[in-house]
Amino acid sequence: MLAIDFNRRKQVEREVTKGQVAAITEAMRLIAEDDRERGIDREAPFICGACGHQRSMAGSVDYGGIRLCNDCATGYELARITHSVSTCEEYARRRGARRN
Numbered sequence: 313m314l315a316i317d318f319n320r321r322k323q324v325e326r327e328v329t330k331g332q333v334a335a336i337t338e339a340m341r342l343i344a345e346d347d348r349e350r351g352i353d354r355e356a357p358f359i360c361g362a363c364g365h366q367r368s369m370a371g372s373v374d375y376g377g378i379r380l381c382n383d384c385a386t387g388y389e390l391a392r393i394t395h396s397v398s399t400c401e402e403y404a405r406r407r408g409a410r411r412n
């Protein structure tokens with residue numbers, strides 16, 4: 313008799329499905345593409361509020377005053393749907409803490 317209860321699905325709810333990841337990644341890619349088409353300078357730099365790196369404005373997303381680069385915005389959206397963070401501030405703080 314195995315001690316594993318296969319009906320325990322709790323963990324699964326916290327995981328992101330492949331479809332969700334694909335949808336978010338695609339949405340973020342489109343934001344970047346849109347920005348470039350609208351003439352946002354790919355080279356215009358800003359300092360990402362989460363990873364702290366100098367990144368391109370094209371594809372960045374402003375979350376209530378915290379601007380994230382395309383990669384971090386993707387990471388934040390994924391973290392948000394898994395409820396591992398609730399706010400952008402929290403996400404940025406965690407990324408910042410990992411950096412130091």
Ligand SMILES: [Zn+2]
Pocket residue numbers: 360361362363364365367380381382383384385
């Ligand atoms: Zn970043």
